[in-house]
Amino acid sequence: MPATATTLPPITYRVKRGDTLTTIAHHFRVAISAIVSANHLAHPDRLTEGQTLRIPPTSPLELVVTPPRGYAGQAFQLKLTGAVGYETIRFEIDAATRKYTGGPHTASADGAVTATYQTALGAPTGRYNVTATGNLGSTVRTNFLLVAGPTTNNT
Numbered sequence: 001m002p003a004t005a006t007t008l009p010p011i012t013y014r015v016k017r018g019d020t021l022t023t024i025a026h027h028f029r030v031a032i033s034a035i036v037s038a039n040h041l042a043h044p045d046r047l048t049e050g051q052t053l054r055i056p057p058t059s060p061l062e063l064v065v066t067p068p069r070g071y072a073g074q075a076f077q078l079k080l081t082g083a084v085g086y087e088t089i090r091f092e093i094d095a096a097t098r099k100y101t102g103g104p105h106t107a108s109a110d111g112a113v114t115a116t117y118q119t120a121l122g123a124p125t126g127r128y129n130v131t132a133t134g135n136l137g138s139t140v141r142t143n144f145l146l147v148a149g150p151t152t153n154n155t
Contacts, residue, residue: 010038010054010055010056010057011028011054011055011057012052012053012054012055013028013052013053013054013055014050014051014052014053015047015048015049015050015051015052015053016049017049019047019049020047021035021036021044021045021047022086024053024055025084025085026084026136028055028058029058029084029136029137029138030055030056030057030058030059030084030085031059031084031085031109031110031111032044032085032109033085033109033110034056034110035053035054035055035056037056038053038054038055038056039053039054058082059081059082059111060082061080061081061082061083061138061139061140062080062081062082062140063078063079063080063130063132063140063141063142064078064079064142065077065078065079065130065142065143065144066079067144068144068145069144069145069146069147070119070144070145070146070147071119071146071147071148071149072119072120072121072122072123072124072125072146072149073119073120073121073123073149074118074119075116075117075118075119076116076117076118076119076144077114077115077116078091078113078114078115078116078117078130078132079112079113079114080107080111080112080113080114080132080138080140081111081112082111082138082140083107083111083112083113083132083134083136083138084107084111084134084136084137084138085107085108085109085110085111086106086107086108086109087106087107087111087134087135087136087138088104088105088106088107088134088135088136089104089105089106089107089113089132089133089134089135089138090102090103090104090105090132090133090134091105091115091117091130091131091132092130092131092132092133093117093128093129093130094128094129094130094131095123095124095126095128095129095146096124096126097124100117102115102117107134111138113132117130119146123146124146125146125147125148126145126146127143127144127145127146128143128144128145128146129141129142129143130142130143130144
């Protein structure tokens with residue numbers, strides 16, 4: 001049976017005293033730019049108490065490693081989408097013999113982060129698990145495969 005996509009309707013939110021687009025976006029886990037666009041806000045820094053905003057549905061968290069399969073010594077691109085805008089993200093790489101946690105990355109306003117993980121020349125083959133964790137609750141996992149490099153015949 002083929003998968004079907006479900007589109008969720010936007011949520012309606014009434015602005016409260018002290019609300020900012022940043023706090024509203026973090027609360028609903030959507031990008032500030034998505035709220036601005038959905039509401040055609042000419043002055044997004046000016047919210048009024050009682051103002052009604054349409055909150056678009058959240059983007060699904062997705063973590064893609066490119067390439068999904070490679071060799072020791074190769075760089076792999078880690079691309080996260082669907083995080084909270086401006087969320088601080090850390091990527092953790094778990095291999096059979098070691099764990100590496102990268103430094104913090106800040107998601108763009110639309111919740112995207114890209115990083116590169118460089119494998120060592122002598123890195124062991126096998127599955128490497130990748131976890132992206134954000135300080136505002138985003139967490140997603142995927143993996144990539146490190147395989148033995150092509151052999152060369154020097155005869």
